[in-house]
Amino acid sequence: MxxxxxxxxxxxxxxxxxxxxxxxxxxxxxxxxxxxxxxxxxxxxxxxxxxxxxxxxxxxxxxxxxxxxxxxxxxxxxxxxxxxSNSSSYIGWAASLLLLVGVGYQYFQLDDTKQQVTIVEQEITKLKTSVIYLEIKNQSTKEILAVVRDEDNKIIPLGGQTVAPKAKAKIYWNQKTDKVYVDASGLPEPPEGKVYQIWSLKLAPQLTPTSIGLLVDFKGNDAKVFAVDKTSGAEAFGITLEPAGGSKGPTMEQLYTLGKV
Incomplete structure (x- = not known):
């Protein structure tokens, strides 16, 4: 050598x-x-x-x-x-450079893989959310159909009043179980800070209103069918627009719908 x-x-x-x-x-x-x-x-x-x-x-x-x-x-x-300066020095530097490039490439490959995994996980989460939403909506639809088709339910139509002549609603009242459902699809969306309140009314010997619930999350309820509290002995039902949280007594100036049993 x-x-x-x-x-x-x-x-x-x-x-x-x-x-x-x-x-x-x-x-x-x-x-x-x-x-x-x-x-x-x-x-x-x-x-x-x-x-x-x-x-x-x-x-x-x-x-x-x-x-x-x-x-x-x-x-x-x-x-x-x-x-x-000799070839061994150049070889050493070249090997170091190749190692650096290789490590960098592997790092970016790993980072890209992590990003892809994150995207897939996000898509899976969206899919699960969609499935849950559809299941809830399907269950809600079944419940609504059961209410509408229940022959024991008495249907009381509520007509629009002075403050909202075009408003309308329906009460589904099972007089055996006292369960009450409200179809509020004929009501306009309540303003910010307001909520619809349902009243069970006795007309004689004097008008006696009893609150049986609020139509909360009105915008989020696509079907606009709400289950409210049970009632018995009602002679009429009314719906008023009240401040968020409801009122102890109905605001008659904001009476949207009314109907006798």
């Missing part, structure tokens, strides 16, 4: 670092004794390590640093470090 190829193989650096086997170290020592170029290169490497150690000396003990420095200086005279 030519001395140039031997020097560029990187074995001299490994020798200086002390990581070669005993046989390999003896071989390097023999080459250094035989060839001046090899010996000179070893001096340069040791000098470079000595200078590098000096720059990092604050991180090791002074005794340890002095021992390393004295061992290297005993073997060779101190000479000026010359700039060395």
């Amino acid at each position: 030519e001395t140039k190829q031997y020097i560029e193989s990187g074995i001299l650096e490994l020798y200086v670092y002390g990581v070669l086997t005993e046989a390999e170290s003896l071989e390097v020592a023999a080459m250094a004794e035989k060839y001046l170029e090899v010996n000179s290169e070893l001096v340069l490497i040791e000098k470079a390590i000595l200078n590098l150690s000096s720059s990092f000396s604050p991180f090791i003990s002074s005794d340890q640093f002095d021992k390393i420095k004295s061992k290297l200086e005993l073997k060779h005279k101190v000479i000026t470090l010359q700039t060395k």
Whole structure:
């Protein structure tokens, strides 16, 4: 092997670092004794390590640093470090660059995979939400049909009053169970801060209103069919528009619909 190829193989650096086997170290020592170029290169490497150690000396003990420095200086005279450029250096830099690019590529691939997993999870969540919504809507539809088709339910139509002549509603009242449902699809959407309140009315000997519930979440109820409190002995039903939370008594000026049993 030519001395140039031997020097560029990187074995001299490994020798200086002390990581070669005993046989390999003896071989390097023999080459250094035989060839001046090899010996000179070893001096340069040791000098470079000595200078590098000096720059990092604050991180090791002074005794340890002095021992390393004295061992290297005993073997060779101190000479000026010359700039060395060989193929092994380029190979080292190229390998480091390729490693960096590879790690970066893997990072971006992993990040892209994580984003795709997140998107899939979001789609699954949306799908589950849609399924739950459809199940609730289907159940609500079944309940509404059961109310409408129940022959025990008495249907009381409620007509519009002065404040809302075009308003209308229906009461489904089961006089056996006292359950009451309100079909409010004929009522306009209540203004912000207002709510419809349902009243069970007794007309004689005097008008006696009893609140049987509020039509809460009016906008969110697509079918506009609401279950309210049970009542018995009602002679009429009315719906008024009240402040959010309802009122103790009906606001007659805001009576939207009224109907006798």
